């Protein structure tokens with residue numbers, strides 16, 4: 001298969017971790033005789049620094065013409081602490097999601113047997129957790145009109161949803177549930193929000209089309225608690241943009257490190273693959289950022305194109321690195337000095353030579 | 361002291377738990393020679409059933425003329441599952457918060473030594489956690505304009521904040537931090553929301569007035585993770601209405617049961633005290649609802665009026681009930697059949713006779 005992949009390393013530790021994912025994809029291409037072409041583009045704070053624009057025209061062109069986008073991370077503390085900045089790194093990511101129509105963000109939360117003791121949660125609580133979060137990604141309060149009064153004393157954001165925006169992702173979530181444990185949990189705040197009531201109404205209306213799927217309805221405050229108390233109750237979680245942002249980052253505590261969570265952002269025409277972690281500015285350029293989220297995002301990319309054996313090999317490599325403690329310090333208490341690059345190298349070696357790779 | 365207390369038991373298990381708090385307050389009045397008058401009012405689904413209105417005029421009058429309001433719980437599954445209902449129980453609670461101007465909701469999250477093993481989190485992670493959440497309660501997306509298009513295909517909610525709404529609660533949060541560990545964490549989503557940027561700007565502007573307080577800024581997604589990974593990093597958390605709702609219910613996992621979390625809702629003229637849990641419809645009328653959140657809310661009521669010795673005695677009674685396992689099934693694995701009423705009776709007995717109370 002031939003794939004043109006746009007690579008957007010972005011900010012902070014983004015470039016380091018993305019480099020490992022590219023390394024892994026190159027090894028896969030070699031091993032399976034695919035042709036993957038990688039072209040880099042600027043985005044985020046890095047793009048602002050170099051072009052004044054968090055999402056330069058060329059980057060958008062690149063992504064629109066690529067078969068898939070591999071995204072690193074975005075954000076920078078100096079912008080975070082400057083609420084007056086009019087141009088912000090995140091506009092790059094949000095602009096890209098919107099322009100490419102990536103309305104469905106899929107975030108798997110899977111507890112690794114070997115990492116159960118790394119979690120803040122008790123082992124027996126999280127064992128066998130396997131959740132798929134379907135987060136709506138191009139609507140809601142992220143994209144509704146934002147206003148700041150002229151005197152700067154009043155600010156507002158609109159959370160708006162249209163029925164079709166809910167329907168299209170809900171169908172995907174129902175279908176995902178059908179191929180899993182046939183449970184869908186809608187998370188909203190329908191006891192307070194009109195937009196949440198639209199979500200609930202639409203999901204209730206679609207449910208009869210999926211009679212084999214059991215639907216639960218949870219309020220976001222309750223869901224934030226249940227996710228920790230009893231994560232195993234969940235199979236597929238469907239939710240709007242902001243609640244999905246919160247729940248998916250919260251869910252990282254189950255897995256033991258946010259450096260493990262990958263995601264796929266899918267639209268009708270385009271697809272982007274991104275770790276759910278941020279730029280991790282304070283860990284950048286130290287070789288300590290965990291590349292696994294980025295590498296697993298690459299695995300999701302492969303799966304998106306039906307390259308299941310290829311993806312399985314990547315996942316095996318990741319499993320093996322975890323089993324042998326070839327992991328960055330967020331997970332590793334056994335060995336020192338296992339760097340971002342070293343983890344990438346290990347998984348690359350494994351792909352080249354699945355039967356022989358060990359700690360080297 | 362003479363206090364007129366409006367009692368709003370509300371829905372589900374609200375009446376059961378509130379009855380225990382009233383019992384405890386009566387014991388305190390007796391012991392310390394206070395005069396507490398209790399008058400009940402209707403609210404929520406119960407009020408809709410009886411009057412058609414979730415917040416009847418008489419209830420509002422009652423609360424406006426009371427020195428304090430003791431609130432039970434609100435909500436009903438049949439409304440939760442009916443997104444088309446125009447009249448909803450929650451309108452009672454939200455209407456009351458707004459009418460009484462209760463803009464500051466204070467939610468303490470304190471890990472009980474004896475309950476550390478009840479939490480889903482590992483003991484060493486949560487030991488000594490002591491957080492005060494300052495949640496804005498009368499603004500934001502809860503109260504902004506809500507629209508549903510005529511064809512029912514589009515719905516929206518506005519999240520709006522004015523500078524003064526942020527300033528008044530921020531001052532209170534800063535002051536609370538000064539009397540504690542001098543750490544304030546603002547939780548927002550300033551990388552995306554205009555309203556969050558106003559929060560961040562205002563807090564940054566006020567910070568120099570509190571030079572002894574260290575201020576941290578966290579995005580809500582990150583905070584939802586950090587609260588679980590490392591709750592001890594937090595002292596006072598300040599946040600807007602919706603994020604506060606989510607974080608405070610999530611925080612219940614630290615304490616071991618949502619049935620333990622009390623809150624005070626304070627305005628310029630009025631004050632209301634409410635457990636943070638909901639109506640717990642499926643546990644209602646079974647004697648299994650934990651009354652401690654309601655009883656601790658009564659303790660916060662006493663503190664609000666400077667009755668610190670009285671509050672301390674209530675807290676001692678709660679501590680003792682926990683130590684002796686006189687607790688409802690959410691916490692109790694030692695004894696069966698410790699009902700809601702039995703817990704209330706125990707704490708009442710303790711107040712009457714602090715030196716002699718034991719399991720009877």
Ligand SMILES: CC(C)[C@H](C(=O)O)[C@@H](O)C(=O)O
Pocket residue numbers: 074075090093245276278551552581
């Ligand atoms: C960087 C930020 C804008 C982004 C979001 O809020 O969507 C991130 O937190 C994420 O989850 O992908």
Ligand SMILES: CC(C)[C@H](C(=O)O)[C@@H](O)C(=O)O
Pocket residue numbers: 191192221434435450453605636638
């Ligand atoms: C019942 C509901 C409207 C309420 C809220 O969302 O504020 C509750 O969850 C709370 O936290 O007090």
